[in-house]
Every structure is written in structure tokens, then in C-alpha cells.
Amino acid sequence: MIKFNIPPRTGDELKYIADAIASEKICGDGKYTLECEKILEKKFNSPKVYLTTSGTTALEMACMLIDIQKGDEVIMPSFTFSSTATSVVLFGGVPVFVDIHKDTMNIDETKIEAAITPKTKAIMVVHYAGVGCNMEVIMDIAKRHNLRVIEDAAQVVNALYHGKYLGTFGDVGCYSFHETKNYSMGEGGAVSVNNPELIERAAIVREKGTNRTQFINGQVDKYTWVDKGSSYLPSDMLAAYLYPQLLIMDKMRNDRVNSFNYYYEKLWPLKDKGYIDLPTIPDNCIHNGHMFYIKCKDLKEREALQVYLRKHEIGSAFHYIPLHSCQAGLKYGRFVGEDLNTTKESERLLRLPMYYQLKKEDIDMVVKTIEAFYQGEKE
Numbered sequence: 001m002i003k004f005n006i007p008p009r010t011g012d013e014l015k016y017i018a019d020a021i022a023s024e025k026i027c028g029d030g031k032y033t034l035e036c037e038k039i040l041e042k043k044f045n046s047p048k049v050y051l052t053t054s055g056t057t058a059l060e061m062a063c064m065l066i067d068i069q070k071g072d073e074v075i076m077p078s079f080t081f082s083s084t085a086t087s088v089v090l091f092g093g094v095p096v097f098v099d100i101h102k103d104t105m106n107i108d109e110t111k112i113e114a115a116i117t118p119k120t121k122a123i124m125v126v127h128y129a130g131v132g133c134n135m136e137v138i139m140d141i142a143k144r145h146n147l148r149v150i151e152d153a154a155q156v157v158n159a160l161y162h163g164k165y166l167g168t169f170g171d172v173g174c175y176s177f178h179e180t181k182n183y184s185m186g187e188g189g190a191v192s193v194n195n196p197e198l199i200e201r202a203a204i205v206r207e208k209g210t211n212r213t214q215f216i217n218g219q220v221d222k223y224t225w226v227d228k229g230s231s232y233l234p235s236d237m238l239a240a241y242l243y244p245q246l247l248i249m250d251k252m253r254n255d256r257v258n259s260f261n262y263y264y265e266k267l268w269p270l271k272d273k274g275y276i277d278l279p280t281i282p283d284n285c286i287h288n289g290h291m292f293y294i295k296c297k298d299l300k301e302r303e304a305l306q307v308y309l310r311k312h313e314i315g316s317a318f319h320y321i322p323l324h325s326c327q328a329g330l331k332y333g334r335f336v337g338e339d340l341n342t343t344k345e346s347e348r349l350l351r352l353p354m355y356y357q358l359k360k361e362d363i364d365m366v367v368k369t370i371e372a373f374y375q376g377e378k379e
């Protein structure tokens with residue numbers, strides 16, 4: 001059995017969790033939370049990182065920070081996880097979907113301007129599969145139209161675009177530490193608050209709308225309710241699980257990238273013969289090996305391949321059902337422009353096993369099985 005995903009761990013997690021418990025401070029903002037935030041700020045050159053309870057709540061916190069209100073429109077790809085859209089809808093905003101690029105599955109930045117209306121408040125980009133969107137063009141559009149930018153950076157922890165860490169381009173970047181992501185605490189996430197004007201308020205909205213952080217720092221003499229807010233702080237025990245992974249962030253990334261490159265090399269002959277397509281990594285991107293996907297001819301072939309892999313005890317997965325064609329997407333959002341790639345390309349995509357310390361011989365087995373499928377099918 002080759003699993004599709006195994007949650008990342010270093011082996012040191014229990015030691016740090018035990019230490020967190022022994023410290024008798026297991027709520028939010030304990031020692032490990034602060035340590036994790038410090039590591040991420042330093043590594044990504046981010047002005048302020050806050051751990052959150054999930055990637056989803058990181059996105060919600062970002063929407064609260066940029067003040068998404070009823071009727072505000074947010075431009076995003078339709079090819080993404082539901083959280084990208086639900087975070088906007090939660091505040092009464094409207095997701096406005098545009099098409100994606102075929103080669104990276106990232107938002108097609110040339111389709112953004114046509115979707116801008118007087119109600120547009122923000123652009124929410126999703127960096128898919130560890131690969132950055134075209135942030136130069138997107139930040140330029142945002143500047144010219146006075147729009148905010150939120151990065152759904154759930155999949156790009158420790159990945160770069162033009163030498164700058166993804167998640168630090170927009171007003172707020174949102175990371176996920178779910179068990180399916182590159183670095184994990186089971187359920188968790190983080191925001192990188194990049195716009196200095198939002199940093200003070202970020203401390204308030206995550207602390208249930210109170211100025212508790214300012215109180216702790218001695219900036220005010222009592223703490224009270226001052227703004228909108230929620231509770232976005234994870235337990236320090238979860239941060240203790242994440243901590244040892246952040247200590248070896250690059251080693252973990254290199255391990256995944258090696259697996260990615262090995263898959264690529266081994267699957268190239270199938271691509272060369274025209275059976276499958278492989279992902280594209282633009283020259284200016286350093287990706288983090290978040291996932292490895294192939295593209296089949298069409299939906300029917302992908303379904304058959306997935307069944308075939310399952311029969312050979314190999315896990316695989318597809319996603320996403322484009323949000324604009326989902327029940328809630330039809331109700332809460334709209335698609336602008338033509339759906340040239342979103343539906344067609346999502347139906348072809350199949351994700352192969354990928355996790356920290358995936359074995360070479362397992363990749364060999366996956367590739368051999370895919371080759372056998374295409375030999376049986378086509379030759």
C-alpha cells in the first residue's frame with residue numbers, strides 16, 4: 001500500500017509537546033507559538049506572523065482585517081479549495097471567479113482587470129501546488145485600482161517567487177499547517193501581516209476584539225473590547241508539534257523537491273509519447289514540492305487511472321470541483337469571462353502520492369503502475 005499522504009513529522013514532536021505541557025501554559029501565545037512565529041518572520045522576512053487555528057481561519061482573519069463587508073467583491077480563481085471563497089462569503093462578500101492558466105493552474109492575471117467593478121475590494125490569489133502566481137502583474141493591477149491583495153498561501157510555505165517568499169507579497173498572506181500540507185500541526189495555519197497599517201489591528205482581531213496584546217506589552221493600563229474579533233489562537237501544544245519541523249524547514253522542502261524531480265524524470269517518457277501532461281514550474285519560481293500531479297487526456301481516462309491505481313494499492317486524489325459550478329458557488333458567486341481552462345484542466349488532473357520521506361522505490365512503483373495502465377490502454 002502506498003498512501004497518498006502521510007502527515008509530516010520529524011520524530012521530535014513528543015519531546016516538545018511534553019515540554020509545552022510541563023510549562024503549564026498550553027493556551028495560545030505560549031513559548032512554542034512565539035518561537036514558531038519568530039522562525040517564520042525571520043525566514044520569510046515578514047513584518048509579523050501570527051499562528052492561527054487553520055488555513056481557513058487565517059483567510060477569515062485576513063478578510064476581517066481588510067474589512068470585507070456586505071456586497072464587496074473579491075476576485076479569485078474558481079479552481080481552489082472552498083475556504084478561499086467561504087472566508088469572503090462569511091463577511092457578506094461576493095467571490096468573483098476568473099479563469100486559470102493551463103500550465104500552472106494559477107489565476108490568469110490577464111483576466112483580472114475585466115472582472116473589476118466599482119464594488120471590487122480585493123484580489124485573492126491562490127498559489128497552487130507550491131508554485132507562485134504572477135505577483136508582479138497582480139500587485140501592479142491592485143495598485144492601479146486601489147485593491148487589497150490576500151494570498152491564499154496554504155500550499156506555498158517556504159516557496160519563493162523572484163527571490164521573495166510567497167505569502168509576503170499581498171496585504172496578508174495565509175498559510176496552512178493542516179496534516180496534508182508541507183509543515184503541519186494537524187489543524188493550524190498562520191497569517192503574515194505584510195501591510196504595516198494592519199499589524200496593530202491584527203493583534204486585536206485575533207484576541208477576541210480586545211487590546212490584550214497592547215496590555216501585555218504595557219502600552220495600555222487595562223484591556224477591553226475595542227473592535228470586531230474572534231479567537232484565532234491555537235493551543236501551544238499544537239505549536240510544539242510544528243516547532244521541530246520549522247527547525248528543519250529546508251531539509252523537509254528539499255526532500256519533497258527531490259521526490260518531485262524524481263517523479264518528473266521517471267514520468268517524462270510518458271509525457272514525451274503524448275500520454276500525459278506534467279506540471280510547469282516557471283523559471284522565476286522556487287517551489288516547495290507540495291504536490292505532484294499529472295494530467296490525463298480527459299475525465300474518463302483520469303477516473304479509469306484512479307481505479308487502476310487503487311486496485312494496485314496506490315493512493316491518488318483529484319481536485320477541485322470548480323467553485324463556480326458548485327451549489328454554493330452558484331448561490332454566492334459568479335464567474336466572469338470564459339471558462340477555457342478551469343473545468344477542462346481540473347477534470348484531467350490527478351495527484352500522486354507525495355509526502356515528506358516518500359521512498360524512491362515507492363515512486364518507482366507508482367510510475368511502473370501508471371506505465372502499465374497506459375500500455376494496456378493504448379498499445
Ligand SMILES: *Cc1c(COP(=O)(O)O)cnc(C)c1O
Binds near residue numbers: 055083152176
Ligand atoms: C489547505 C488549503 C486551505 C485550507 O487550509 P486548512 O488549514 O485546511 O483550513 C485553503 N486554501 C487552499 C488552497 C488549501 O490548499
